[in-house]
Amino acid sequence: MDFSSPSPPMGSGQSPEALMEQMQAQLAQAYAEELIETLRGKCFDKCITKPGSSLSGGESSCVSRCVDRYMEATGIVSRSLFSQQR
Numbered sequence: 001m002d003f004s005s006p007s008p009p010m011g012s013g014q015s016p017e018a019l020m021e022q023m024q025a026q027l028a029q030a031y032a033e034e035l036i037e038t039l040r041g042k043c044f045d046k047c048i049t050k051p052g053s054s055l056s057g058g059e060s061s062c063v064s065r066c067v068d069r070y071m072e073a074t075g076i077v078s079r080s081l082f083s084q085q086r
Contacts, residue, residue, distance in 0.1 A: 043063050047062035047063045
């Protein structure tokens, strides 16, 4: 998680709504960074057998399928969690 982006201190005159939006944006960015890192790690390790300057056709297909499966599984888990909360 990268919190290096400057943000005004709490209580600096921002409305609660603005603070909430800022926190949501930071959480969304952190989630996106974590997702990309997870995909990179899992799919690279699984699909790239000989790192080089470009991907072979098989490696490219493998990475594409890996990302698709991971995103589908993440969606299923998310929907399940959100439906249980209701």
